[in-house]
Amino acid sequence: MPPPLATPEPAKTAFQHRQSAHCESGVISSLLHHEGIPVSEAMCFGLSASLSFAYIPLVKINQLPLIAYRMIPRWILKGVKSRLKLPLRFENFRSSADGRRRLDELLDQGRPVGLQSSVFFLPYFPENMRFHFNAHNLIAFGREGNEYLISDPVFNSPTRCALADLQRARFVRGALAPKGLIYYIDGPVPKVDIVPLLRGAIKKNCFMMLHVPLPYVGCSGIRLLARRVLKLPAEKDLEYTRRFIGHIVRMQEEIGTGGAGFRFLYAAFLQECAVLLNNPRLQELSLELTTIGDEWREFALHAARMNKGRENLDLPLLHGLLLDLAAKEIAFYKKLKKAV
Amino acid sequence: MRPDEVPQQGAPLLEGQRKAVYVVDKDGHYLIAQSGGDEAEITVTEEAVAWFARLAEDARQRALRGESSPLEYHMFRLRMDLPTLASATGFWRWRVRRHLTAKGFANLSPRQLERYVEALGLTIAQLQKLG
Incomplete structure (x- = not known):
């Protein structure tokens, strides 16, 4: 039995689609906007301290190691929930029929509902962007006949998805299986002043990038990856080497949508903080992070061209760029820590 | 930018x-x-798509010669690899590896086939066909 719902509030205005760079931060920001709380995507991302770097050689995706530029899935949702004291309710389902029934029930009450799903089985995704990534987030905001009205934050406009397809995407098995996860704001949202929370959020992010005592996480992860790149078996297995460097970029651009591995998104957050905290130093640092992001893009361009064979494979070049990025990021977070 | x-x-x-x-x-x-x-993003995505396409074509050729099964072809065509397919079906990897061979595939029970069909989003007839 699902828990009883809080009394539905009077009919609200229609749901507004908002495009964003990243799915999870976009979904929570859209849900908040719908409740009349205009918190930007960048603010959700920064407030939950979600910028990160991780290179975990033991976890493999298509034979390649896990590389991430942000925290794990649901980190943003949970971070925003606890910081803003949101009545955000999560529900998982064992049976897909139960999951469907509950989603329909919530939609019929006029609530927009956040969903976790696989990318591969969503038919509205361009064919060549569909891979088996199971932690995509999107919003359903209504249904008509056998179709759901979908607001997927990474697309320009709202779309539709057939019931059977959405069911399949919500109930895939495997790594990061969504188990039909839905989440929605249940009840009135308390008034929370964001300004005093910003300092802690920034400090926490700096700590994770600088001081987590694991070589895989934060700036030391970037250096570990740099050393790995230099040792790739370019002669013995050229195909693997090419795929490896392509993979670094894919995780940065695609799963880490927004380009430059979320560095721009966080810089946009710092800029908002500069205004809210009246701290011009943060504006300077925001621009510094933008420069770092541009360098990530430059790295990505070289790596992508080498991946395709448009540029000669030059592992020492990539190694050097990554080491440089690690050094710049370390210097950056040290300054950021002092600035707040 | x-x-x-x-x-x-x-x-x-x-x-x-x-x-x-x-x-x-x-x-x-x-x-x-x-x-x-973005150029970088488009390039690496195309390369990843092409990698699966190459594996699928290779598996198709081997399946035609009877050295592999249609399951292997469909697995790569639908952008999965062995660990992904194993976790999506709940089979152990060594069992999936066996099912990918022509002989192992021919011996699959209807219930086992059902699990592959479910994970790949195909029908049984589609799964047994090449192409």
Whole structure:
């Protein structure tokens, strides 16, 4: 039995689609906007301290190691929930029929509902962007006949998805299986002043990038990856080497949508903080992070061209760029820590 | 990234979609711009797609010669590999490896086939066919 719902509030205005760079931060920001709380995507991302770097050689995706530029899935949702004291309710389902029934029930009450799903089985995704990534987030905001009205934050406009397809995407098995996860704001949202929370959020992010005592996480992860790149078996297995460097970029651009591995998104957050905290130093640092992001893009361009064979494979070049990025990021977070 | 650096030309890969990207205008303010697809991103995605396509074609050839099963072909065609397929079906990897051979595939029970069909989003008839 699902828990009883809080009394539905009077009919609200229609749901507004908002495009964003990243799915999870976009979904929570859209849900908040719908409740009349205009918190930007960048603010959700920064407030939950979600910028990160991780290179975990033991976890493999298509034979390649896990590389991430942000925290794990649901980190943003949970971070925003606890910081803003949101009545955000999560529900998982064992049976897909139960999951469907509950989603329909919530939609019929006029609530927009956040969903976790696989990318591969969503038919509205361009064919060549569909891979088996199971932690995509999107919003359903209504249904008509056998179709759901979908607001997927990474697309320009709202779309539709057939019931059977959405069911399949919500109930895939495997790594990061969504188990039909839905989440929605249940009840009135308390008034929370964001300004005093910003300092802690920034400090926490700096700590994770600088001081987590694991070589895989934060700036030391970037250096570990740099050393790995230099040792790739370019002669013995050229195909693997090419795929490896392509993979670094894919995780940065695609799963880490927004380009430059979320560095721009966080810089946009710092800029908002500069205004809210009246701290011009943060504006300077925001621009510094933008420069770092541009360098990530430059790295990505070289790596992508080498991946395709448009540029000669030059592992020492990539190694050097990554080491440089690690050094710049370390210097950056040290300054950021002092600035707040 | 500055607004004038955002690619306007829509990449075929995105099928007319545009992506939101964060850019800085000349006064140093962040805005959201719509991008037709970044060169780096498009290139690596195309390469990843091509990698699966190569594996699928290779598996198809071997299946035609009876050295492999249609299951292996469909697995790669649907952009999965052995660990992904194993976790999506709940079979142990060594069992999936056996099912990928022509002989192992022929011996699958209807219930086992059902699990593959479910994970791959095919019908049994589609799974047993090549192409």
